[in-house]
Amino acid sequence: MKRFLIAATALGTAFVGMPASHSAAVNGFLAIDDGNTRQIYRLNENGTGLTQLTHVPSGQQAFSPRWSPDGQHIVFGIFANGHDRLYTMAWDGTGRHLLRKDTPAWNNDVATYFPNGKRLVFARCHSDGSGCELATVRADGTHFRTLTHTGFEVYDFAPDVSPDGNRIAFVKFNAHGIHSQVWVMNANGSGAYPLTKPALEAGSPRWSPSGSTLIVSSNCCRLGGNVYRIPVPGGRPTQLTHTSWPLFSGGSTSYAPNGAKIAFISDRNHPDQCCFELYVMRANGQHQVKVKTGLTAVLSVDWGRAVVS
Amino acid sequence: MMRAIPLAAVALLAAAAALVPSASAIAPHHAAANGRIVYSVGAILPDPDLSAASQIWSVRQDGTHKRQLTHLTKPAQAGDPDVSPNGRRILFVSNKGGGAFQVWVMRIDGSRQRQIIHDPKHDAFVPRWAPDGKHLVFTRCMTTFGLIECTIARAAVNGAGPHDLTGGHWADFSAAYSPNGKTVAFSGDRNGLTSAIFRIATAGGAPRRLTKPTIEAFWPDYRPDGKRILFGDNFDRPHTNTLTMNPDGSHVRQLSHLTDPDSNFGFARYAPNGRKVVADYSDGSGREFLATMNADGSGLRKLVRTDNLTFADWAVTS
Numbered sequence: 262m263k264r265f266l267i268a269a270t271a272l273g274t275a276f277v278g279m280p281a282s283h284s285a286a287v288n289g290f291l292a293i294d295d296g297n298t299r300q301i302y303r304l305n306e307n308g309t310g311l312t313q314l315t316h317v318p319s320g321q322q323a324f325s326p327r328w329s330p331d332g333q334h335i336v337f338g339i340f341a342n343g344h345d346r347l348y349t350m351a352w353d354g355t356g357r358h359l360l361r362k363d364t365p366a367w368n369n370d371v372a373t374y375f376p377n378g379k380r381l382v383f384a385r386c387h388s389d390g391s392g393c394e395l396a397t398v399r400a401d402g403t404h405f406r407t408l409t410h411t412g413f414e415v416y417d418f419a420p421d422v423s424p425d426g427n428r429i430a431f432v433k434f435n436a437h438g439i440h441s442q443v444w445v446m447n448a449n450g451s452g453a454y455p456l457t458k459p460a461l462e463a464g465s466p467r468w469s470p471s472g473s474t475l476i477v478s479s480n481c482c483r484l485g486g487n488v489y490r491i492p493v494p495g496g497r498p499t500q501l502t503h504t505s506w507p508l509f510s511g512g513s514t515s516y517a518p519n520g521a522k523i524a525f526i527s528d529r530n531h532p533d534q535c536c537f538e539l540y541v542m543r544a545n546g547q548h549q550v551k552v553k554t555g556l557t558a559v560l561s562v563d564w565g566r567a568v569v570s
Numbered sequence: 571m572m573r574a575i576p577l578a579a580v581a582l583l584a585a586a587a588a589l590v591p592s593a594s595a596i597a598p599h600h601a602a603a604n605g606r607i608v609y610s611v612g613a614i615l616p617d618p619d620l621s622a623a624s625q626i627w628s629v630r631q632d633g634t635h636k637r638q639l640t641h642l643t644k645p646a647q648a649g650d651p652d653v654s655p656n657g658r659r660i661l662f663v664s665n666k667g668g669g670a671f672q673v674w675v676m677r678i679d680g681s682r683q684r685q686i687i688h689d690p691k692h693d694a695f696v697p698r699w700a701p702d703g704k705h706l707v708f709t710r711c712m713t714t715f716g717l718i719e720c721t722i723a724r725a726a727v728n729g730a731g732p733h734d735l736t737g738g739h740w741a742d743f744s745a746a747y748s749p750n751g752k753t754v755a756f757s758g759d760r761n762g763l764t765s766a767i768f769r770i771a772t773a774g775g776a777p778r779r780l781t782k783p784t785i786e787a788f789w790p791d792y793r794p795d796g797k798r799i800l801f802g803d804n805f806d807r808p809h810t811n812t813l814t815m816n817p818d819g820s821h822v823r824q825l826s827h828l829t830d831p832d833s834n835f836g837f838a839r840y841a842p843n844g845r846k847v848v849a850d851y852s853d854g855s856g857r858e859f860l861a862t863m864n865a866d867g868s869g870l871r872k873l874v875r876t877d878n879l880t881f882a883d884w885a886v887t888s
Contacts, residue, residue, distance in 0.1 A: 414807060438764045438783030459762035459783065484717050484739060506739060507714055534715045 286470065288517045289567030291524055292326040292335060293539060296558035301326045301337055306541060308553040314354035325371045328565040330378040336360065338370055345370050347383060361402040375422050382408065382420045382429055395420050395431060408450035412436070419465055422448065423472045430456070430466035430475050441481035445493060456495055463489070465513055470520040476501070478511030486511050488525050501546035504529045510540070518566030520544060526559050602794065602842035602886040604631055605657055607873070609860050609882035610649035614663060614671065614695065616711050616718045620645035626662055631862065633873035639680030642666055650696050653678065653885040654703055661697040661706060673697045673708055675727065678885065686729040696744045700751050703727070707745040707754055710734065722756045724772065735770055736777060744789045748817065749796040755780070757788040765805035769817070780819030789837050794844045802836035810836035812849060825867045830854030835861070842886040850880040
C-alpha cells in the first residue's frame, strides 16, 4: 500500500559537454530515472539533450541519481539480485563503480553527496523490510558510519544535506505512531527534531540553495499530494502546487541551483494515473510547465548546478 | 519482526495491573447474562486473501459445543460477526455471490441468511448493531489505484438510508456504538497517524481523537455500561495488547500483559455482563486461539484453537 516516490538531487552543466572545474550557481542538467525503462537519464531544463546514462539489463533497475558537487560523477542505486546497491558513474554514464559492499542483510538506497563532495549520506535498509537507518561513507567507500538508529519497522529515508553541510533533512516513516514526517538533524546525527506536522504526511525533503527553507511533498503513501515550502527550523508550510485528489504533484522535487525554479513529478494530466511526468515551476509555484521527455514513469528528479570555468 | 518489552516496563505494567479494579467491581448492575460466543476464523479485512477460508462459528463460553454457522466454498467467505442486542441475530460480512463484501444478517443459529447492504462499488467490513437493534454502523471501503480508503457508514438494519458518518481520504475502520447510541468510536489513520481511536456523534460532526498517536490504537468496543472503551495497541505491528480507557480517552489501563514479543491479545470485545472479554490470542508459538479474559486482566483462557485471525462477539442469553 505504501507509495514511496524517492527524492533525488543533481549537479550538471548548463551545456551538453564536459563539465568545467570551478563551481558557480548556474543551473545545469536535470537527472531523472524512469520506472518503465528502469534507466537513468540526463536532460536540459527544456527537455532537449535527453541522454540515457545507464544500461542495466532486464530484471535490474537504476534509480535515484544524484550528481557530485564537482559535476564529474553521479551516485545512484541499482536493484539487482534482490538487493539495492549504490554506484557512482561519470557524468556521461561511463566508469560505473560500486560505492561500497554490504552484507545481504542490508540494502543501500538513496544517497546524496555532502557539499564538499567528499562524503555521502544514504539510507541503509534491512533487507527483510524491518527498518532503515541513515549512514555516511566517504566518496571512496571507506569510513562507513551509522548516523541514526531506528526501531522496528521505522524507516529513516531520503536524506538531503543542507548547502552549508551542517544539517541533514530526511523523512522518518512509521515512528511514534506517525505515518511520515520530515525531520532535521545535525550532520553528525545529533539534535534530530521533527519539522513537519503529522497531518501533512510530508516526505522527500529538499533544501533550498539558501538553506533557509525545505520543499517537501505531502500525502506520503496515499493518493493525492502537493509540493509545500516550509521554513527551517520550522513554521507554516506554503502550498506551491494545487493538484486535486487523487492526482499528485511532488513525490520527488528539486530546487534549481540558482533557487529560481523547482522541478517536480506529477500525474496531473492523467486521471487514470498511467503516467508520471517531469514538470518545472518558478520557486513561488507559478508558471508550472511540463518538460517533454517522452518518458512516462519519471520517479525522481535532481537538478544540477552547472560548473563553469 | 517482533518487538521486545524491556523488563522494567513489564514490572511497571505489573504494578499498574494491581491498581485495576476487580472484575466484580466493574460489572454493571442488572447485567445481561453471557450466552454463546460467535466468532469467525479467517482474516476478512481490506484487501482480503480470497484463497483462504473464513467461516462463522459459535461456541459455549467454556469452549464446548462448537457449531459452524456458515458453510461457504472458497472464494466465498463470511466473517466479522456481531450479535444483536437481543441475542437473536448476527450481522456479518460476506462476498458470497461474488464481488465486494457486503453486510448480511442471519439468525443466531445460522439460518435465514439475508443480504442487507447492497453496494457493489464498496467493500463492507465490521458491522456493528446499534443499541436499538434497528440500525448499524459498518466500515465502507473502496480501493482507488491500489490504495484503500474507508469511511464509517450508518444504515437501518433493513439496509435503508446508508450514509457516511466520516469522510476524507483516510482509512477509518471498525466502529462501535456507545450503549446510549449517541456516539460511535472507531479507529482510523486520520491526520497522518498510524492508527488512533476517534469518537463521533451519530448525529454527525467532527471526529475527536481519544488516544495518543504512540499507542497506535485500533478496534474499539464500549463496555456495556458505557464507562470504558476496550481497544488494542500496536496496530499493524506484532505484539498487540488490549487496553481500556474512559470514553473521553482518559485513564488508559493495560488489560492484557503479554510479555512474549510474538504473542498477541487483540480484536477484543466485551461480554454482555462486562466482566469478561473475548479476543484473538496468539501465544507466541505460532498457535492462535479464541480466548477469554476477565475484565480485570486475570484469567486468560484459551477456548478454541483457530490458527488464524479470529474476530469474535459475545451474545447475550436469548
